[in-house]
Amino acid sequence: MTCVCPGSISQSVWEKTQRHPCYSAEAHSKYARIHLPVAPRCNIQCNYCNRKFDCVNESRPGVTSEVLTPELAREKFVWVREKVEDLSVVGIAGPGDALADWQATKQTIKAIQAIAPEVVFCLSTNGLRLPDYAAEMVELGIHHVTVTLNALDSEIGAKIYQFITYQGRRYEGKAAAEILLQNQLAGIRYLTGHGILVKVNMVMIKGINDHHIPEVVKKVKELGVFVTNIMPLIPATGSNFENFPQTSMKEVNELRNLCQLDLPQMRHCQQCRADAIGRLHEDRSQEFRMANRTGETKKVYNPVRKQYRIAVTSKYNKLVDQHFGHATGFTIYQGDGYTFQPMEQRSASKYCSGMADCEEGENRRDQTIDALQDCDAVLTMRIGPHAKDKLSCRGVTAIEYCDSVENGLRYAVEVLIKQEATEYERGIASTKRTAN
Structure with a gap:
């Protein structure tokens, strides 16, 4: 051409x-x-x-x-x-x-x-x-x-x-x-x-x-x-x-x-x-x-070393490489952004069984979400908007990511710390408005 x-x-x-x-x-x-x-995300389903x-x-x-x-x-x-x-x-x-x-x-x-x-x-x-x-x-x-x-x-x-x-x-x-x-x-x-x-x-x-x-x-x-x-x-x-x-x-x-x-x-x-x-x-x-990246590990700003519980979807506990709805189990990690420890493995029922539509299996989805409500976040490659909203209602932040589990956990802590800082600032602003 x-x-x-x-x-x-x-x-x-x-x-x-x-x-x-x-x-x-x-x-x-x-x-x-x-x-x-x-x-x-995609908004159409092509037959090919x-x-x-x-x-x-x-x-x-x-x-x-x-x-x-x-x-x-x-x-x-x-x-x-x-x-x-x-x-x-x-x-x-x-x-x-x-x-x-x-x-x-x-x-x-x-x-x-x-x-x-x-x-x-x-x-x-x-x-x-x-x-x-x-x-x-x-x-x-x-x-x-x-x-x-x-x-x-x-x-x-x-x-x-x-x-x-x-x-x-x-x-x-x-x-x-x-x-x-x-x-x-x-x-x-x-x-x-x-x-x-x-x-x-x-x-x-x-x-x-x-x-x-x-x-x-x-x-x-x-x-x-x-x-x-x-x-x-x-x-x-x-x-x-x-x-x-x-x-x-x-x-x-x-x-x-x-x-x-x-x-x-x-x-x-x-x-x-x-x-x-x-x-x-x-x-x-x-x-x-x-x-596959090599180099210095990125530091996470968490001066109080607060501990977070994060559920991860991963096939072999190396990469964050599973859709939330496809997961049949979650590894629960606890850490502060510097170090993390795997605490337990929780089983789940795969609720998304169709390529075109992941809205079926709502009961199984809700059971999975209920089982994760003691976590601060879910780290997953992809998650649908309904599941994301339901997790949020239980105080669990859904974080989409695709890299190594180690890097993903650090990234999740960064997101949680920023989220808490934003909520804190909003609370102060709301208190000032009420006082005035």
Whole structure:
């Protein structure tokens, strides 16, 4: 894919594009990127997607070995930048959706912009929340956005998407596909109208949307999209399409050749992991897992050496690598931020048994939460909002983290100390107002 700078693109944006390995075929062998997995939530369920967060042996969208907080993402960027030459792009591609976890995405971008303003930022999204956040994306100075748009026909879309969650409601079938499409088109139109280069991804699914993709390309061309990327279906184990035939690259390239008549086609896509690091033809993500860091142990400010009880979800007591709803046991640690001791192991009933919806098994969930109410915090890779709220009502703070258990415990104590300081300050302020 070779592109000549269009007159509508500013020189500064074009220069950044020449350092973006996904937007420039020439750049993909020269420049490296880092995907920061700070956005684990997703607001749609695609039938081809199974987002396994801890699979080290797969390379496909939605897969990562760790989920990071914005603070840890900044640390990881600094670490990788010191080791990887020609690191030019910071991408946020999940492992869920960058806009479904917008606050974490935005905090990460601002934190890195403060130390590396020259970096090219790139976001990937399904587009459902684009109308809500497109203006903020422009204000943040993001110039490259990828939107996955698989169909213009709601009947076709209903075969691809199981459901969407939008404005507090769940939609299925054609209704879900129509809302999603409406927001995708409106969001893309806004972005391109404000100088953002948009790449549209399409998953080619034989017998469902393969014949329809040329129509999608023509439509997004009208909206001012910069380039399209037709990707083969990867039948992910555990997804609704796991038994579908994998689309061959011969079929994909034939379709790309046809669509090339309307828009430039990306032909070097590697369908990267959500934590990918390095050039497109390499993956150094496992080299840079946060659990592999070495160096001086970070000190925790806890002068009174208060002891905290923290329940941890971990498969082998090495990494914080389990979803709260998937845990069948919790290790209870006690410590002050300097040292920790494992106190006991508590069993639990796994209550989240479905990939698409973790709201079932409420009784088992409540039993688990009741069993943890003597703890100060739960340290887990991911937790749903309802479980988080129920823990909070019992005075237990839910903390999402993905790194070693040792680092996670220190981080949890930091969070608890800051939380207590904030509550103390609020109490003083409230007392002053009452006195006055």
